[in-house]
Amino acid sequence: MFAYILRRLLYSVPIVFGVMLITFVxxxxxxxxxxxxxxxxxPKATPQAVENWLHNRGYDKPLIVNTKPGEPVYDSLFFNQxxxxxxxxxxxxxxxxxxxxxxxxxxxxxxxxxxxxxxxVGFAVALGLALYLVFVRNxxxxxxxxxxxxxxxxxxxxxxxxxxxxLVAQVLNYFPAFGFNxxxxxxxxxxxxxxxLMVVSGLGAEVRLYRALFLEEMGQDxxxxxxxxxxxxxxxxxVHVLKNGMINLITLIVASLPFLIMGSLxxxxxxxxxxxxxxxxxxxxxxxFAVVQASVFLGSLLYLVGxxxxxxxxxxxxxxxRIQ
Amino acid sequence: MAFxxxxxxxxxxxxxxxxxxxIFLIRRARxxxxxxxxxxxxxxxxxxxxxxxxxxxxxxxxxxxIRVPTQQSSQSVLEILTAGIxxxxxxxxxxxxxxxxxxxxxxxxxxxxLGTDALxxxxxxxxxxxxxTALLIGGLTSVIYIPLGVLLGLLAGYYRRWVDDLVQxxxxxxxxxxxxxxxxxxxxxxxxxxxxxxxxxxxxGWVGLxxxxxxxxxxxxxxxxxxxxxxxxxxxxxxxxxxxxxxxxHLVVIKFVLGFSGLVLxxxxxxxxxxxxxxxxxxxxxxxxxARSELSREPVVWWNLTAATLALFFLVPSLNLFGDxxxxxxxxxxx
Numbered sequence: 280m281f282a283y284i285l286r287r288l289l290y291s292v293p294i295v296f297g298v299m300l301i302t303f304v305x306x307x308x309x310x311x312x313x314x315x316x317x318x319x320x321x322p323k324a325t326p327q328a329v330e331n332w333l334h335n336r337g338y339d340k341p342l343i344v345n346t347k348p349g350e351p352v353y354d355s356l357f358f359n360q361x362x363x364x365x366x367x368x369x370x371x372x373x374x375x376x377x378x379x380x381x382x383x384x385x386x387x388x389x390x391x392x393x394x395x396x397x398x399x400v401g402f403a404v405a406l407g408l409a410l411y412l413v414f415v416r417n418x419x420x421x422x423x424x425x426x427x428x429x430x431x432x433x434x435x436x437x438x439x440x441x442x443x444x445x446l447v448a449q450v451l452n453y454f455p456a457f458g459f460n461x462x463x464x465x466x467x468x469x470x471x472x473x474x475x476l477m478v479v480s481g482l483g484a485e486v487r488l489y490r491a492l493f494l495e496e497m498g499q500d501x502x503x504x505x506x507x508x509x510x511x512x513x514x515x516x517x518v519h520v521l522k523n524g525m526i527n528l529i530t531l532i533v534a535s536l537p538f539l540i541m542g543s544l545x546x547x548x549x550x551x552x553x554x555x556x557x558x559x560x561x562x563x564x565x566x567x568f569a570v571v572q573a574s575v576f577l578g579s580l581l582y583l584v585g586x587x588x589x590x591x592x593x594x595x596x597x598x599x600x601r602i603q
Numbered sequence: 604m605a606f607x608x609x610x611x612x613x614x615x616x617x618x619x620x621x622x623x624x625x626i627f628l629i630r631r632a633r634x635x636x637x638x639x640x641x642x643x644x645x646x647x648x649x650x651x652x653x654x655x656x657x658x659x660x661x662x663x664x665x666x667x668x669i670r671v672p673t674q675q676s677s678q679s680v681l682e683i684l685t686a687g688i689x690x691x692x693x694x695x696x697x698x699x700x701x702x703x704x705x706x707x708x709x710x711x712x713x714x715x716x717l718g719t720d721a722l723x724x725x726x727x728x729x730x731x732x733x734x735x736t737a738l739l740i741g742g743l744t745s746v747i748y749i750p751l752g753v754l755l756g757l758l759a760g761y762y763r764r765w766v767d768d769l770v771q772x773x774x775x776x777x778x779x780x781x782x783x784x785x786x787x788x789x790x791x792x793x794x795x796x797x798x799x800x801x802x803x804x805x806x807x808g809w810v811g812l813x814x815x816x817x818x819x820x821x822x823x824x825x826x827x828x829x830x831x832x833x834x835x836x837x838x839x840x841x842x843x844x845x846x847x848x849x850x851x852x853h854l855v856v857i858k859f860v861l862g863f864s865g866l867v868l869x870x871x872x873x874x875x876x877x878x879x880x881x882x883x884x885x886x887x888x889x890x891x892x893x894a895r896s897e898l899s900r901e902p903v904v905w906w907n908l909t910a911a912t913l914a915l916f917f918l919v920p921s922l923n924l925f926g927d928x929x930x931x932x933x934x935x936x937x938x
Contacts, residue, residue: 297776302788310792426920433864433919435871437891438912445898544783545875549895559787564877566791575788579779 280594287590291583298579299364306572307356312338315568319373336370369573374565379573382558389459390542390554392470397477398539402532405482409489413497414516424486431483439480440549447472459552473550477543489528496524530592537581537588541574610670610677617668620742634849640932650928653921660918663731664738681732689713691723694897697906718906721893730910733885737918739797740804740870741863747805748862752812753855757843759813760820770817774810782807786869790878800879804866812858819851853933861926864919871915887911 306315316329316338324332333339343357363370369379412421459469496502497520505515542556551557555574562570631637644650666681689712693702697718701708717726759770777785789803823829824847832842867887873879874888894908 293772294776294779297772298779301776301780305788305792429920429923430916433868433916433923434912435868435875435888435891435915437872437875438908438915441891441894441898441908445903538781541781545872559784560876563787563791568791571784571788571791575780575784578781578784582779582781 283594284587284591287587291587294583295580298576299361302572302575303357303360306568307338307342307360312336312356318566319568364576369576370569372562373567373569374562379569382570383555383573383577386542386553386555386558387540388554389552390547390556391540392466393473393477393546393552393554394539394542396470397474397481398535400474401478401481401485404478405485405489406528408482408486409493410516410521412486412490413493413520414512416494416497425490428483428487431479432487434480436480436543436545437549439476440546443472443476443479444549459550469550469552473546473552477546488531489524492527492531493520493524496520496527499523526596530589530596533592534585534589537585538578540581541578610672614669617665621665631849631852636853636933640853640929643935644928644932647928647932649924650932653925653928656917656921657925660734660921661738664734667732667735668738679732679735681728685725685728688715688725688728690725691715691719693719693723694721694904695719695723696902697726717910718904720890720907721897726906726910729885729890730887730914733887733890733911733914736797736880736884736886737867737870740800741866743798743801744804744808744866745859745862747801748808748812749855749859751805752809753816753848753851755809756813756816757820757847757851760817761824761839761843761847763821767817770813774813777807778810783872786873787876787878790873795878796881797884800870800873804869808862808866812855812862815854815858816851819854820847823847823850853929857926857929857933860922860929864922864926867915867919867922887914 312333313329316332317324320328320332330339338356340359341355343355367380369383371378372382408424412424415421459466501523502515502519505519510519540555542552542554544556544560546552547554547556548560558570559574561567562574632641663681666684667679670677670679671683691702691711692709695702695711695715695718697716698714699711699718701710715725715727717730720726720729755770755773759767780788785807786803789806790799793799793802828846829842832846837845870879870886871888871891874886875892879888880886888911890907890911894904894911897904897907
């Protein structure tokens with residue numbers, strides 16, 4: 280098992296390098312540091328201000344190879360950038376000057392407070408519904424639900440939020456429509472509506488996916504064997520199908536676990552939740568290139584962690600994979 | 604880009620796109636796989652209904668895409684057709700007789716089925732006009748990502764070894780960046796606009812297609828017709844373009860239709876984030892965005908949000924259902 284984990288870890292090294300390369304090309308080659316400085320500082324900035332801005336961030340160095348006499352060849356934008364990212368030095372925000380490590384650390388908790396409950400509840404609800412649909416498969420109920428799922432999937436998340444905010448918060452006045460205050464249990468009232476909306480907006484796609492997974496399991500030979508033995512429909516579904524289907528399901532959702540920390544871009548902005556999604560949203564509007572760049576890097580690291588977790592899950596469940 | 608701003612260039616590009624599509628379909632119609640798929644599709648009621656809806660959107664989008672010169676500037680065909688609908692001074696409710704104002708309601712010049720927006724334009728017309736943006740985004744992005752994905756997928760599946768390793772490395776790296784972050788980063792650097800949005804969506808979009816085509820090519824290469832073509836001394840290029848490409852083309856069409864719905868939704872979200880459509884162009888995303896402030900007005904302006912949502916609500920499921928129907932038609936055993 281240890282060798283397997285090591286191999287998977289080594290496999291992600293070139294991908295991390297590739298991601299670093301992509302961010303470098305995007306933020307320093309496609310758009311020159313000079314253009315970046317002008318967009319951050321505004322059209323009225325003096326050349327001196329632009330120069331200072333570039334110098335403070337070390338962006339005035341040559342792009343890839345430093346050919347200036349007396350300076351080391353590797354003292355260039357490319358190598359410095361790679362070295363910084365390799366030791367997780369994310370730099371500071373272009374707008375506020377706060378260290379990005381601090382910005383991301385303070386945004387993680389509010390994001391998780393929304394996404395984690397939404398994930399757990401959404402998973403449970405979708406699982407239940409999908410199992411029920413498999414139970415009544417090919418009935419009118421199943422067909423209607425399938426259409427409903429497609430309909431749920433076809434509205435952008437903003438529509439859910441706008442509608443939910445209007446109906447539940449403004450008309451019915453159940454929850455605060457906006458705001459966030461991290462204070463023990465009283466935080467809950469700010470969380471309920473965003474969590475509920477996140478569950479509903481993701482439900483269509485999830486139910487459809489889980490239902491397809493379970494249906495595929497229904498077609499397997501062992502189900503026919505169980506049926507032939509005289510096992511009842513309910514037991515087949517709740518014991519055989521659920522158990523085997525869960526293996527596929529868990530490995531599928533494990534990959535999305537690390538992303539919970541990133542929060543939801545649109546949702547957090549609508550509700551004014553100071554999470555990572557909102558950090559990114561503000562950075563887009565500013566524009567704050569340092570934040571976007573660091574998000575891209577951290578986001579891909581999270582993706583790779585998810586991938587690793589998935590592989591580990593598979594290897595844990597199915598020993599054949601470990602030996603390969 | 605002054606060249607592309609000229610009307611005749613734009614119109615001929617649209618005509619070219621439709622001609623190429625028609626030629627493609629006519630040529631495909633000769634193959635047995637495609638004719639039998641069409642025969643199955645014709646019996647599929649859901650598939651045909653959704654195809655009908657899609658064609659309707661296509662017509663409205665095209666009417667808005669084609670622009671004709673007028674005295675001062677230019678107008679789209681749709682604008683000319685709806686020129687009889689008067690413009691009001693501001694918001695008005697659906698089928699209302701007076702403008703939306705509690706203190707001082709003024710009589711309207713005409714009735715509007717779905718009301719009018721902040722500038723007094725008919726909401727129904729605006730919603731139909733926004734089809735153009737959706738079509739453009741879906742079309743332009745597909746033009747970028749489909750050739751890229753098909754080419755890389757075919758090459759990886761056919762040559763295997765280091766070509767396969769390279770392509771797999773490329774798409775694993777792109778896939779490692781969460782899609783929304785990649786889109787935002789690319790759009791932030793390139794600036795907002797329909798063209799840049801298509802580029803950004805194209806960069807992230809080819810990964811799934813390349814994966815799909817690579818897998819299918821790996822399977823097809825094992826089949827005897829490829830060995831036969833090789834035995835007859837046909838060049839690699841000919842095997843790829845004449846034999847393998849037609850045999851994976853149905854996957855491309857399915858992916859194109861299913862992907863289109865994702866692109867339409869992505870446009871709405873990106874426009875909301877402020878990195879999408881340029882300001883002023885009619886887009887469902889922009890209409891939904893405007894609804895945030897409209898819903899907190901008194902009386903509530905709900906019709907713009909409803910119209911944009913309904914427009915998405917009919918198009919996106921139709922595309923999804925039609926894509927599923929295509930999959931069933933092409934591959935009846937697995938569908």
